[in-house]
Amino acid sequence: MGSPPGQNSPPASEPAPPIPESQRKFMDNPEVVVVATKKVACDGGGGALGHPKVWYDMSEEDHVECKYCDRVFALKGGSRDPGK
Numbered sequence: 042m043g044s045p046p047g048q049n050s051p052p053a054s055e056p057a058p059p060i061p062e063s064q065r066k067f068m069d070n071p072e073v074v075v076v077a078t079k080k081v082a083c084d085g086g087g088g089a090l091g092h093p094k095v096w097y098d099m100s101e102e103d104h105v106e107c108k109y110c111d112r113v114f115a116l117k118g119g120s121r122d123p124g125k
């Protein structure tokens with residue numbers, strides 16, 4: 042996070058194989074959940090991606106990533122708020 046795109050890219054000698062949309066979603070676009078408080082609970086939303094409910098405290102940050110399901114909880118109005 043933070044580096045401009047392309048700066049650390051390898052030489053573009055070979056085009057990268059296309060990544061299926063469904064897979065790309067997990068790699069580059071973890072689900073961002075906008076929350077109003079710094080303390081959040083995540084249980085993965087249940088179902089196949091569910092996990093035991095855990096609590097996270099953003100502390101000094103304005104976002105926190107769930108270590109189980111890679112969801113990002115972004116503080117409303119913070120740097121990771123996609124709706125800003």
Ligand SMILES: [Zn+2]
Pocket residue numbers: 083084085092107108109110111112
């Ligand atoms: Zn989670």
